[in-house]
Amino acid sequence: MKRNWWKESVVYQIYPRSFKDSNGDGIGDIKGIIEKLDYLKELGVNVLWLSPVFESPLDDNGYDISDYRKILNDYGTMEDYEELIAKAHERGLKILMDLVVNHTSDEHPWFIESRKSKENPYRDYYIWKYPKDGKEPNNWGATFGGSAWEYDNETGMYYLHCFSKKQPDLNWENEAVRNDVYDMMNWWCEKGIDGFRMDVISMISKDQSFPDGKVYGGLYGDGAPYYMNGHRIHEFLREMNREVLAKHDIMTVGETAGVTIEEAKMYAGEDADELNMVFQFEHVSIGDGPYGKWTTNRYDFMEYKKIMIKWQEELQGKAWNSLYLGNHDQPRSVSRFGDDSEEYREISAKMLATCIHMMQGTPYVYQGEEIGMTNAYFEDISMYKDIESLQYYEELTGAGLMEPEEMMECLKLRSRDNARTPMQWDDTVNGGFTEGTPWINVNSNYSRINVEHQIKEKDSIFQYYKELIQLRKENEVIVYGSFTAINREDEKIFAFKRELDEKKLLVLCNYSKEETAFKVPEEFTPEKGEVLISNYRVNEWKEEMILRPYEAIVLTFQTVL
Template sequence: MEKAWWKEAVVYQIYPRSFMDSNGDGIGDLNGITSRLDYLKELGIDVIWLSPVYQSPNDDNGYDISDYQAIMQEFGTMEDFDKMIEGIHARGMRLVMDLVVNHTSDEHAWFLESRKSKDNPYRDYYIWREGKDGQAPNNWGSYFSGSAWQHDDATDMYYLHLFSKKQPDLNWENPKVREEVFSMMNWWCAEKGIDGFRMDVINLISKQPGLPDGPKAPKELYGYANCANGPRVHEFLKEMNQKVLSKYELITVGEAPGVTVEEAKRYAGFDEKELNMVFQFEHVGLDGGEYGKWTDKRVPLTEFKKVMSKWQTELDGQAWNSLYLGNHDQPRSISRFGDDSPEYREVCAKMLATCLHMMQGTPYVYQGEEFGMTNVPFDDISEVRDIESINAYREMSEAGLISREDMLRFICLKGRDNARTPVQWDDSENAGFTTGTPWIKVNPNYKQINAKAALEDKNSIFYYYQKLIALRKEEPVMVYGHYALLEPDHESLYVYTRSLDEQKLLVICNFTKEPAGYEVPAEFAGAQILIGNYQRDKVEGTIELKPYEAIVLKK
């Protein structure tokens, strides 16, 4: 397999609003990030992925962009950005920017022009349609609830928005739109020196011709059938690669909801000249139910192993995996996939990290994950800030589908705000995030769970992550080795091997708090313990794994 720096890298995602506030306004900012770069360097990460910091009215926390080449005032200035990236590069790290080009804000200059008249030069930058019998042009639903169409009085037509009504979809069929996007991307690479892009819902940019009705009601369908992996999406991405990506040494990852393994081979295939990798969502959809993610269902381990193994084996040698359990759109991984109780939180966080980082692909660490931040106990819907959760709470409860009490409970389990509360830096007021009033509540467990406490404890989750990240630099088998699942039907243990030439790793993870027996294969008798979250001198024969124990053997 061909080697590449981005295959060997570990990426750390920063959600800037919640990372570190430098000026006391309660909102994280660029100077706050700069002040914490030494912390990230100590962790050992290679790449920072920065969620959007562009000018935005903030309807969807920065994913509604009104100016792609300006910085949101709350986050600072372009001078602050330049200082931050200089600091990142000076420490040998790289910066990935979020690219949000399926849609803009309705306050973007292009859309302000587009809605003025039917013959405006910018009209075709967006997707406008006549209504049908006083109704929306088709039955597509928004991912954020309700119709995907918004009526606009000025021209008595509807525009498409797959997300918020303040996020109109760009018309990628228009070559002028593509040229504008590619020009902007080149500016960030050539003028600002960024090192890559994480592309928001990039597989939605090509819609089905004619925009036909979906096969199901919009609330069930949410647009996938007619918007995901459309007929021209690969053509558009190959053009992007030719005109932008191939000119620089970049890392690129495309967020691709609903993507299949076969589609991923097209987006991220080694010979396809599109992207380096995609984010797939299959493993984070395993705990969904009748009403989507609004449920208290847990992820079944056998299903989790099946999905993760499918992506590991079927992309091997053909395309590259991205490895993640948490991000800004997902609840905290320790609460979702593990056990965030005081008794087991630390060993469980280490186990989950071991299971993920030992797989083939580029690992992504989400801010706070490296010291075990957990989900948040919201006491009332008024404490919630996420537009998706607020809309769903109202829609589900008003329709009588889910009670308000249950919806709040589900939001505490699955809502996006779980990942968006401030990073817990220390045990001082507001967890050391701000001297002001935080824009969203701080998790009350910050007195016990914070970065300062982790840095002072040599056995902490932080130093375990540091060791995992360092091992990737030392062990090529961790990066390039082939994956094979063992014990597929075991309901407690996740066991797999990685193999490269003469090197072989055995990864054993207990996903429960109950001890579990396992007979170590004879070929690993006397093998070196590469890493583990409990103290063991040797592992051979039949062993009993402790609660949430993880062991990696190297022969």
């Protein structure tokens, strides 16, 4: 297996709007991130992935970019960004830029020109179609609700937007579009960034016949089979690699919704000449219902374990995994996969971290995960800011498909705003995030869940994350060791081993709040091993283990030849 710095790294995702406000306007900014670089260095992460900080009307909180080479005033200036890169590099931290090139804002100069006339040089930068039988060109629904097509009176045609109507999709069939994107990417690489996280990159190749999609219970057809992992996607990414990525020592991770194992090997194979790794979404889609993520269903552990094992085993030696449970688009991981009650929040957060960080792949820590931040559980629709949450609330309740009370319960569990409440730094007003009025409410539990408390406590979640990350730096087996699942049919325990040369690890994670017995395989005997880390601070172990609620334990062995 090839050795690379990005395989050995731990990535920390920053949602800039909610991380740290330096000027009291209620909005996180780049100077706020600079203020906290020493905190991130202490945590031990290597790479900082920043969600977009570029010029934007903020219809989708920055994922609708109107100028790829300008910093949004809310976040600061280009000089601030350059200072961030320099000061991060001084501390051995790398910067991963969020690349959003499936679509732009409708306020981007390219689109402003494109919609002026059918003859405009920028017309084909976007996807325009004539009405079909007086209606939309097809029945596709947008990811944020409603139709994926918006009628434009100026030219009497529809443009495609797989997300918000203010996020028109770029036409990657147009070589001029691709060249402009590559030029922009090279420009950023020359500024000193260390890589790209590529937003919905699996969607840039569309089926050019634009057929109708199947209707599964909502109001619109599912266009995903026709705009995800399209037939030219690998051609486009190999071209991107030749024109940009191969010229720089950078890290790349693609957000690839709908990706299969076989496709992942093509995107991120050891010799694929495309990307370093991809994000897959199978495990965070467990429990989805007829209205997609809008459900109160709890995830199924056995399905979760099966999916995680599949991605570990089938990519092993062929492609590299991205390891994550939370990000800016997901609810808080401890609320979804663990137990955020007062009794079990800390212990289950540590268990989840143990399981993820001990697998083969690059771990991603979403801001606040390292202190066990929870879902916000907002009680009123007026407290939500996320375009997806608000549009689906209106669409599903308006169509009578859900009662408002039911939809509110779904939002409490699955809304993206759960991950976007401000970082909880201390127990002062607004959790130390801002001296002004925060752009979105701070989680009401900030007085007991915050960084200041966690740093002071010897056995906090933060300290546990530090230990996990340090162990990864000290033990090559955690990074490069093989993965083998154990006791696959156990309905409560996720168990696996890692092996590299003469070293072995046995990882046991109880995903339930019940005591559960586990017989340690004979190859792991007490006299040959020791405890590497445990969330209950166990120092010894037996051949018959009784794992307590949400207990995690990692045993390490040196093979005697």
